[in-house]
Amino acid sequence: MARNPNQPALARNGSVENWGSKIGVILAxxxxxxxxxxxxxxxxxxxxxxxxxxxxxxxxxxIILGIPICWVEWTMGRYGGAYGYNSAxxxxxxxxxxxxxxxxxxxxxxxxxxxxMYYVYVEAWCLSYAIDYAxxxxxxxxxxxxxxxxxxxxxxxxxxxxxxxxxGFPKGKVLIILAFVFLPNFVFIFRGLTKGIEVFCxxxxxxxxxxxxxxxxxxxxxxxxxxxQPENNINNALGFMWNPKPIDKDGxxxxxxxxxxxxxVAAGQIFFSLSVGFGIVLNYASYLRKNDDVVLSALxxxxxxxxxxxxxxxxxxxxxxxxxxxxxxLNIDTLGxxxxxxxxxxxxxxxxxxxxxxxxxxxxxxxxxxxxxSSLSMLQPAIAFLEEGFGLGRRASVTCLGFIxxxxxxxxxxxxxxxxAHETMDFWVGTVCIFILATIQVITVGWVFGIxxxxxxxxxxxxxxxxxxxxxxxxxxxxxxxxxxxxxxCYNNIPVFYxxxxxxxxxxxxDTVLFVLAFLVGVLIFFAMLVYLAGRRWNERETWxxxxxxxxx
Amino acid sequence: xxxxxxxxxxxxVGFVLCLVTFCFYRVLRTPKSTEHMHAPLEIDTHDVDT
Numbered sequence: 001m002a003r004n005p006n007q008p009a010l011a012r013n014g015s016v017e018n019w020g021s022k023i024g025v026i027l028a029x030x031x032x033x034x035x036x037x038x039x040x041x042x043x044x045x046x047x048x049x050x051x052x053x054x055x056x057x058x059x060x061x062x063i064i065l066g067i068p069i070c071w072v073e074w075t076m077g078r079y080g081g082a083y084g085y086n087s088a089x090x091x092x093x094x095x096x097x098x099x100x101x102x103x104x105x106x107x108x109x110x111x112x113x114x115x116x117m118y119y120v121y122v123e124a125w126c127l128s129y130a131i132d133y134a135x136x137x138x139x140x141x142x143x144x145x146x147x148x149x150x151x152x153x154x155x156x157x158x159x160x161x162x163x164x165x166x167x168g169f170p171k172g173k174v175l176i177i178l179a180f181v182f183l184p185n186f187v188f189i190f191r192g193l194t195k196g197i198e199v200f201c202x203x204x205x206x207x208x209x210x211x212x213x214x215x216x217x218x219x220x221x222x223x224x225x226x227x228x229q230p231e232n233n234i235n236n237a238l239g240f241m242w243n244p245k246p247i248d249k250d251g252x253x254x255x256x257x258x259x260x261x262x263x264x265v266a267a268g269q270i271f272f273s274l275s276v277g278f279g280i281v282l283n284y285a286s287y288l289r290k291n292d293d294v295v296l297s298a299l300x301x302x303x304x305x306x307x308x309x310x311x312x313x314x315x316x317x318x319x320x321x322x323x324x325x326x327x328x329x330l331n332i333d334t335l336g337x338x339x340x341x342x343x344x345x346x347x348x349x350x351x352x353x354x355x356x357x358x359x360x361x362x363x364x365x366x367x368x369x370x371x372x373x374s375s376l377s378m379l380q381p382a383i384a385f386l387e388e389g390f391g392l393g394r395r396a397s398v399t400c401l402g403f404i405x406x407x408x409x410x411x412x413x414x415x416x417x418x419x420x421a422h423e424t425m426d427f428w429v430g431t432v433c434i435f436i437l438a439t440i441q442v443i444t445v446g447w448v449f450g451i452x453x454x455x456x457x458x459x460x461x462x463x464x465x466x467x468x469x470x471x472x473x474x475x476x477x478x479x480x481x482x483x484x485x486x487x488x489x490c491y492n493n494i495p496v497f498y499x500x501x502x503x504x505x506x507x508x509x510x511d512t513v514l515f516v517l518a519f520l521v522g523v524l525i526f527f528a529m530l531v532y533l534a535g536r537r538w539n540e541r542e543t544w545x546x547x548x549x550x551x552x553x
Numbered sequence: 554x555x556x557x558x559x560x561x562x563x564x565x566v567g568f569v570l571c572l573v574t575f576c577f578y579r580v581l582r583t584p585k586s587t588e589h590m591h592a593p594l595e596i597d598t599h600d601v602d603t
């Protein structure tokens with residue numbers, strides 16, 4: 001049930017909650033920010049798309065899209081929360097003041113729920129790999145392997161591990177590990193996030209940062225690990241990541257900037273990394289009090305995320321891969337996807353590294369912590385909607401959502417051939433829908449709610465003053481940039497997708513993709529219907545409250 | 554690594570370090586930051602187990 005907007009935020013036991021130390025605030029911010037994309041997706045994208053050149057569209061996207069849209073999301077959430085709405089449909093209905101406004105929030109329910117369906121599976125992979133490193137099983141895979149063949153060995157292992165060669169449930173222990181991963185996820189989610197996750201973050205996040213720093217120091221001090229290959233040294237390794245280079249063999253360094261793909265990838269990376277357009281921050285910010293800060297909070301979360309991405313991920317993943325694999329093995333096959341980099345190339349690196357078993361265990365455990373702190377927050381938007389839209393308690397909401405998520409998760413696990421189900425969900429929901437939602441959000445604030453209102457709303461309680469230039473950016477530049485990028489992205493990718501479906505993919509794979517698409521459309525329609533029903537309930541409640549006021553009850 | 558690579562790396566890492574240091578400094582300096590600054594995972598979602 002929506003709370004009285006005039007009451008301050010209350011803890012469940014009815015007393016006003018204190019936040020603890022300032023360090024606790026920072027640690028919790030870090031816990032919100034960091035995920036798998038910091039350590040796998042960013043380094044792979046940067047290395048593939050021009051190295052140092054990639055940082056130009058990356059930082060431009062961060063300043064023009066990432067941080068402004070973060071501020072927009074936090075502001076929208078807090079504003080909607082002041083009217084008693086914690087769900088995206090409710091928040092959008094307040095901002096648009098039209099009956100159709102609430103339907104824009106459907107995407108903000110769909111996106112985190114669908115991403116959770118495959119993200120938690122990747123989380124299980126990370127934990128499983130960490131366990132296998134601890135027990136020595138991963139090291140054993142590359143024993144007696146010809147140097148240069150390790151990547152193939154680990155690729156074969158991964159294919160068997162997830163059942164990538166054919167559809168069906170994988171035979172190994174991955175499902176058992178997934179059950180172990182689901183357990184803490186749902187225990188924390190069931191209990192509500194302030195009872196457990198805050199404590200979890202205060203230990204997990206320092207542990208993650210410490211683990212990553214240990215690995216960073218190890219990588220930067222490796223020098224030339226193999227004296228017979230002096231070109232594979234730390235200086236060249238850093239150069240592979242940071243030297244500006246052309247994207248195509250025949251291109252020029254600065255010509256890479258005229259390739260729209262580099263701008264698409266950079267913007268997508270910022271979106272995914274900062275969790276912009278996911279609907280999660282929209283929900284969380286709705287629980288803030290009217291005068292709680294949004295500016296410094298959002299900026300600190302973004303800055304912490306960038307620290308983990310640029311300063312840790314950027315200095316660890318690609319350099320260590322170069323040191324042990326060399327430039328010849330770092331190509332589109334090993335860098336093209338986070339899966340390839342994380343689960344094919346990096347195990348090969350650890351197989352050659354001194355004390356590689358320990359560092360491999362540490363690395364995958366770090367990834368697991370990064371993933372779980374992200375996954376724990378993904379279901380809250382939908383839980384909040386079920387609670388306030390239908391008056392359900394937390395347990396009933398989590399149970400309902402658990403069935404939806406479990407169904408999607410089973411689809412991802414079963415249709416494992418070439419990870420098609422996973423890739424399809426990631427393509428349409430994890431990329432397309434995020435772009436759409438971010439565009440809707442920035443247009444809502446800049447053009448529907450209005451910049452004047454937004455300025456007043458953002459600065460209330462703010463610890464920092466937003467420079468005036470950002471209001472111009474939010475109103476004109478961000479929407480234009482987003483629409484341009486999205487149009488280019490559609491132009492580049494939709495025909496390829498269509499061609500794959502109609503001509504390239506074998507019939508079975510085509511059926512898988514269409515089935516997954518049908519499932520996603522079904523979930524979208526289901527959420528839209530729920531929003532319709534919730535909207536009726538909200539209207540009835542408002543009518544009843546107005547009638548009570550008139551009668552003086 | 555060539556000169557351009559060093560410049561890119563130092564500027565990128567330096568910019569991010571300056572930004573995060575500035576943010577944490579402001580958080581630590583703000584007298585009541587713990588009362589009205591929040592991170593997403595710390596926010597109380599007021600759930601009622603009914």
